[in-house]
Amino acid sequence: MNGHGRGGGRPTLEEVAARAGVGRGxxxxxxxxxxxxxxxxxxxxxxxxxxxxYVPNRAxxxxxxxxxxxxxxxxxxxxxxxxxxxxxxxVVRGVGAALAETDVQLVLTLAGSDRERRRLAQYLSGHxxxxxxxxxxxxxxxxxxxxxxxxxxxxxxxxxxxxxxLPSVDSDNLAGAADAVRHLVExxxxxxxxxxxxxxxYGAQCRLVGYRQALAAAGHPADELLVAVGxxxxxxxxxxxxxxxxxRPALDxxxxxxxxMAAGARRELRAAGRRxxxxxxxxxxxxxxxxxxxxxxxxxxxxxxxxxxxxxxxVLLERIAAGPERGDGAGGAAVVLPNRLVVRExx
Numbered sequence: 217m218n219g220h221g222r223g224g225g226r227p228t229l230e231e232v233a234a235r236a237g238v239g240r241g242x243x244x245x246x247x248x249x250x251x252x253x254x255x256x257x258x259x260x261x262x263x264x265x266x267x268x269x270y271v272p273n274r275a276x277x278x279x280x281x282x283x284x285x286x287x288x289x290x291x292x293x294x295x296x297x298x299x300x301x302x303x304x305x306x307v308v309r310g311v312g313a314a315l316a317e318t319d320v321q322l323v324l325t326l327a328g329s330d331r332e333r334r335r336l337a338q339y340l341s342g343h344x345x346x347x348x349x350x351x352x353x354x355x356x357x358x359x360x361x362x363x364x365x366x367x368x369x370x371x372x373x374x375x376x377x378x379x380x381x382l383p384s385v386d387s388d389n390l391a392g393a394a395d396a397v398r399h400l401v402e403x404x405x406x407x408x409x410x411x412x413x414x415x416x417x418y419g420a421q422c423r424l425v426g427y428r429q430a431l432a433a434a435g436h437p438a439d440e441l442l443v444a445v446g447x448x449x450x451x452x453x454x455x456x457x458x459x460x461x462x463x464r465p466a467l468d469x470x471x472x473x474x475x476x477m478a479a480g481a482r483r484e485l486r487a488a489g490r491r492x493x494x495x496x497x498x499x500x501x502x503x504x505x506x507x508x509x510x511x512x513x514x515x516x517x518x519x520x521x522x523x524x525x526x527x528x529x530x531v532l533l534e535r536i537a538a539g540p541e542r543g544d545g546a547g548g549a550a551v552v553l554p555n556r557l558v559v560r561e562x563x
Contacts, residue, residue: 232268294326300449306504314526323345347533349373376418393427399515424443451480468496474502513562
């Protein structure tokens, strides 16, 4: 394989066709994987490609197919939260793993401010990507509607509501929260509080519902004094824990809707002189690296976050390959993956 054309430069498609004794169009069909060629022709063209060291011009192929061979992973959150929350890095790892054996490039975009969203909207309106993966979308976010208007195939991580119209990949938030609360009940805890995620995040709403349903099933009356709203940050978890201790000093268990908030709650409990788990049992959600490195190690609901990222990418690639009739963002097919409670010393 010499890797050079007749003029000493990069081999061309015309030279491949000449070497194989076929027309340029036939050589192109073989290289692009068409089944409308004979086996003899396919073998001849592939041999010519190997002999000449021909490398297809991906940019030209993408242009001809009206494709960019790129997808965007859009996270509408501030940069500080992106780097503080292990959830996002695991999603990126999963998406990257799914794309590793493809020719598709990944464009990571944070859009946590109005200015960043306007810039993103301008970028996407130029159809510079074939599809979009949306992660951590809040209710009322205009991005999904913008993508629908632009006709860009989109898959969302975590539904915005039970009536989500976009294809989505999520974990079973309600069941995971219920498992966490049942575990605390089984450990003999009776004053079980929760720190929720933001009310405009559907996954956080589902975790709150799971908390309430599990308490009701165990015969525990609902007590709004034991519910505090957090924001999926460590500081938010600490503030919420402080509120809960002021309302109900004798609480003996806390289910935090994320490991990061559980870390904040732990700091506040320690500051208040409460031992974990002797005085207050603590359970988180995500089973991120935060859970495993806390002292004591945190009991947590394990989300298959990396698998969620891989699944999102696969679903999006399938929609892009299906063409405009299926890949325009219509249809709210949902993939819901199971969670698992991982019990450690904190409970």
